[in-house]
Amino acid sequence: MTATIEDRQTMSTGVQPVRFHQVGKAFGQGPKAVVALDQVDLEVAAGEFVCLLGASGCGKTTLLNLVAGLDRPSSGRIEVNSSRPAVVFQEAALMPWLTAAGNVELPLRMAGVPKAQRRAKAAELLELVRLKGLGDKRPHELSGGMRQRVALARALASTTDHTGTGAGKPSLLLMDEPFSALDAITRDVLQGELLRIWRATGTAILFVTHDVREAVRLGQRVVLLSSRPGRVVREWDVDGLTGTPEATAVDEINGALREVISRHAAA
Numbered sequence: 001m002t003a004t005i006e007d008r009q010t011m012s013t014g015v016q017p018v019r020f021h022q023v024g025k026a027f028g029q030g031p032k033a034v035v036a037l038d039q040v041d042l043e044v045a046a047g048e049f050v051c052l053l054g055a056s057g058c059g060k061t062t063l064l065n066l067v068a069g070l071d072r073p074s075s076g077r078i079e080v081n082s083s084r085p086a087v088v089f090q091e092a093a094l095m096p097w098l099t100a101a102g103n104v105e106l107p108l109r110m111a112g113v114p115k116a117q118r119r120a121k122a123a124e125l126l127e128l129v130r131l132k133g134l135g136d137k138r139p140h141e142l143s144g145g146m147r148q149r150v151a152l153a154r155a156l157a158s159t160t161d162h163t164g165t166g167a168g169k170p171s172l173l174l175m176d177e178p179f180s181a182l183d184a185i186t187r188d189v190l191q192g193e194l195l196r197i198w199r200a201t202g203t204a205i206l207f208v209t210h211d212v213r214e215a216v217r218l219g220q221r222v223v224l225l226s227s228r229p230g231r232v233v234r235e236w237d238v239d240g241l242t243g244t245p246e247a248t249a250v251d252e253i254n255g256a257l258r259e260v261i262s263r264h265a266a267a
């Protein structure tokens, strides 16, 4: 089930939104430095859904921050070849004084999209995340799941190229445990919605989680990071697995995750 190099090369034809070449990231210097990532090689193909899995503190958020340009690597090289990557966090982080539609419009406003066009785009995206008719609600009037839907619509607005400068570049969504604060039923519904939206938009997604089931359900590929420092230790091609194959993949990946955690604990 582990993807071969040949498989990876087949998947990686065309423009890749993200490529990591031997990326390292350390916080601080000298003996007290915290090495969060070490020699990470990773790529995401256009339109691909990749789940990044690892134990708490292994550097998953650090890796997403590097892709988003919120931080810089200490070593190695990152190629980001997408129209502006957008991030969805664990908490929706909406502007409380803006309506749902206002929040979705915000990145469009910042990109200089004319008013009528951004209104129409926000309405279209709110419909895509099944919040049609709720655009005038403020965040406090919405449930946690609804707020994450707004955050997803805003991220989609942000990653769409409206200026023409990113023409031809694939879009990329970065998602940092976006459903982990939600109850199990809402999480299940939103996972299904995310798959639908991914298929409808064709955006590439790099999705961080520490939930193996979630990773196998959502991803085409699951990439396992070791415990600190985070390194890619294994990856699995889980595209289209359902039923028993999916359960087998979950067991196998759970075993590998436990192994990297216990190796770290023993170190």
Ligand SMILES: Nc1ncnc2c1ncn2[C@@H]1O[C@H](COP(=O)(O)OP(=O)(O)OP(=O)(O)O)[C@@H](O)[C@H]1O
Pocket (backbone or CB within 6 Å): 027, 028, 034, 035, 036, 054, 055, 056, 057, 058, 059, 060, 061, 062, 063, 210, 228
């Ligand atoms: N700004 C920073 N300064 C110092 N250390 C940091 C900083 N950001 C992250 N770290 C450290 O780097 C390591 C990786 O952190 P990161 O948040 O990327 O892990 P994670 O895998 O996302 O964890 P979790 O699953 O718990 O969210 C941790 O040891 C963390 O303490």
